[in-house]
Amino acid sequence: MAVRAEAIEREPIAADLPSHVDIVIVGSGFAGLAAAIALATEGREFVVLEKASDLGGTWRDNSYPGCECDVPSHLYSFSFAPNPDWTQAFSPREEIYDYLKRTARDAGILPRIRFDAEVRSARWDAGEQRWQLETARGPLSANILISGTGGLSEPAIPNIPGLESFAGTTFHSATWRHDHDLTGKRVAVIGTGASAIQFVPHVQSAAAHMTLFQRTAPWVLPRRDRSISRLERWIYRHIPGAQRVARSAIYWSRETWIVGFAMKPDIMRFVEKQALRFLHKQVPDPVLRKKLRPHYRLGCKRVLMSNTYYPALTQPNVHVETDPIVEVLPEAIVTADAEGNRVEHPVDTIIFGTGFHVTDPPVAERVWGRDGRTLREHWSSTSMSALHGIAIAGFPNLFFLVGPNTGLGHTSIVLMIEAQVRYLVDGLRQMKRHGVGEIEPRLDVQDLYNARLQKDLQKTVWNAGGCASWYLDERGRNTTLWPTFTFMFRKELHRFDPANYEARPPHHERSHASQLRGVNA
Numbered sequence: 001m002a003v004r005a006e007a008i009e010r011e012p013i014a015a016d017l018p019s020h021v022d023i024v025i026v027g028s029g030f031a032g033l034a035a036a037i038a039l040a041t042e043g044r045e046f047v048v049l050e051k052a053s054d055l056g057g058t059w060r061d062n063s064y065p066g067c068e069c070d071v072p073s074h075l076y077s078f079s080f081a082p083n084p085d086w087t088q089a090f091s092p093r094e095e096i097y098d099y100l101k102r103t104a105r106d107a108g109i110l111p112r113i114r115f116d117a118e119v120r121s122a123r124w125d126a127g128e129q130r131w132q133l134e135t136a137r138g139p140l141s142a143n144i145l146i147s148g149t150g151g152l153s154e155p156a157i158p159n160i161p162g163l164e165s166f167a168g169t170t171f172h173s174a175t176w177r178h179d180h181d182l183t184g185k186r187v188a189v190i191g192t193g194a195s196a197i198q199f200v201p202h203v204q205s206a207a208a209h210m211t212l213f214q215r216t217a218p219w220v221l222p223r224r225d226r227s228i229s230r231l232e233r234w235i236y237r238h239i240p241g242a243q244r245v246a247r248s249a250i251y252w253s254r255e256t257w258i259v260g261f262a263m264k265p266d267i268m269r270f271v272e273k274q275a276l277r278f279l280h281k282q283v284p285d286p287v288l289r290k291k292l293r294p295h296y297r298l299g300c301k302r303v304l305m306s307n308t309y310y311p312a313l314t315q316p317n318v319h320v321e322t323d324p325i326v327e328v329l330p331e332a333i334v335t336a337d338a339e340g341n342r343v344e345h346p347v348d349t350i351i352f353g354t355g356f357h358v359t360d361p362p363v364a365e366r367v368w369g370r371d372g373r374t375l376r377e378h379w380s381s382t383s384m385s386a387l388h389g390i391a392i393a394g395f396p397n398l399f400f401l402v403g404p405n406t407g408l409g410h411t412s413i414v415l416m417i418e419a420q421v422r423y424l425v426d427g428l429r430q431m432k433r434h435g436v437g438e439i440e441p442r443l444d445v446q447d448l449y450n451a452r453l454q455k456d457l458q459k460t461v462w463n464a465g466g467c468a469s470w471y472l473d474e475r476g477r478n479t480t481l482w483p484t485f486t487f488m489f490r491k492e493l494h495r496f497d498p499a500n501y502e503a504r505p506p507h508h509e510r511s512h513a514s515q516l517r518g519v520n521a
């Protein structure tokens with residue numbers, strides 16, 4: 001049975017922030033919640049700061065029609081909070097959103113979350129050996145700062161000349177305007193990524209006309225979704241281990257994708273054949289089919305799965321435009337072909353399915369490290385990088401969840417989040433046990449780690465597949481994806497590795513030697 005979105009009990013909005021707390025977690029999506037639940041279990045003192053007035057991150061914000069996960073829910077969920085009640089193999093957004101709220105409530109962490117508390121800046125105070133934060137609800141300091149601000153959290157809107165002059169309605173898929181009725185409208189959809197493919201069929205059926213502006217055709221495979229029967233759900237609820245077996249089966253079948261993505265991208269040619277057969281079957285018109293045929297190795301951009309996307313594009317009220325957009329006028333979008341011939345497409349509404357700020361996360365401008373420079377400044381001379389995607393030299397006591405090179409092209413990010421949280425909890429335990437005041441990774445270790453990652457990424461389909469994607473930054477470096485199996489990541493983060501860190505004693509104990517085993521003070 002689908003669970004309805006529940007109203008969330010929360011602390012009164014006027015509740016003050018403490019002036020100091022041991023640990024601050026920023027964000028209340030999958031990552032922030034996983035950290036909060038683990039720290040609550042450890043009995044640690046912490047507060048979660050969330051800029052919105054509800055928890056859920058991605059699954060709170062993305063309410064567009066058709067929004068659902070693209071990794072099966074039995075795997076795209078916490079290992080410690082299995083949900084026997086998923087109704088679909090790939091759950092709709094409402095179920096995931098409810099799941100997150102329920103999990104937070106059951107773990108008793110709602111009173112620890114401060115909503116409407118956007119973190120505007122965080123500065124390392126070397127004198128006090130703590131983070132000084134400015135938030136929308138006032139200042140506070142913390143010994144440890146954990147960022148769970150999300151990789152796909154800040155909508156990216158392209159900088160198109162004239163956009164500000166547009167007289168109609170514009171919005172991004174992550175800030176869907178449910179008050180804007182598309183019925184009878186001429187709608188422009190810009191973008192053909194993972195979100196667009198889900199909402200395009202809904203827009204097509206509501207709008208009078210839809211123009212899809214496509215820069216690059218995505219590879220699309222059949223979506224093998226199915227309802228989960230009552231009997232199955234009963235089994236998951238009542239037979240111990242049944243759901244764990246289902247989760248394991250999905251886990252291992254997804255891990256095999258790495259062979260094609262990262263080890264032998266040429267194998268993807270066989271999958272391309274299947275995708276092309278699917279395209280041929282669903283799109284009879286050869287002219288349209290030609291526009292929709294991708295020209296890069298499958299997997300280079302996120303592989304999309306939909307049974308309704310292509311059929312929607314074959315409808316008479318749809319035009320797929322492949323010439324680039326050059327300008328927006330008050331009532332039209334203008335494209336130009338290779339010869340510079342301009343075409344005006346009259347539209348009333350523009351919907352951006354243009355993704356997120358991934359390789360330039362806004363949080364990087366809000367965090368100032370030991371030398372008084374922001375993360376953005378640190379990364380400006382190289383690229384986004386960290387040790388294990390979690391800790392950064394020059395930024396003591398800062399832990400990033402879903403940081404650089406922890407994204408995945410093949411399976412559930414929750415696996416990476418849980419591995420990072422385990423590692424982090426172990427690190428905090430060790431710090432406490434040894435009375436350490438601050439730690440940060442050794443730069444030489446961090447650099448070696450990233451050199452190895454970049455080398456491993458060279459041969460992957462994401463780097464060598466012949467496409468431009470949001471996995472790569474402006475230098476062409478892949479700073480987003482983990483290059484191999486997720487069990488390798490888990491193995492590497494099995495234990496916090498103090499030898500890779502510099503540790504300093506608390507200021508008031510500076511005369512004592514550093515306490516972490518194997519570490520130079």
Ligand SMILES: Cc1cc2nc3c(=O)[nH]c(=O)nc-3n(C[C@H](O)[C@H](O)[C@H](O)COP(=O)(O)OP(=O)(O)OC[C@H]3O[C@@H](n4cnc5c(N)ncnc54)[C@H](O)[C@@H]3O)c2cc1C
Binds near residue numbers: 027030055056058149
């Ligand atoms: C439509 C969509 C579908 C997806 N489907 C899948 C899928 O099937 N499988 C998969 O593995 N991944 C999927 N993803 C990726 C998804 O983002 C992650 O799986 C996961 O939800 C990320 O969790 P998170 O906690 O790291 O970030 P988020 O869920 O983005 O949460 C970040 C939180 O931090 C808050 N925040 C940000 N900045 C601040 C600040 N300065 N101060 C205070 N709070 C702040 C935000 O408000 C938000 O609540 C999908 C993403 C999208 C957009």
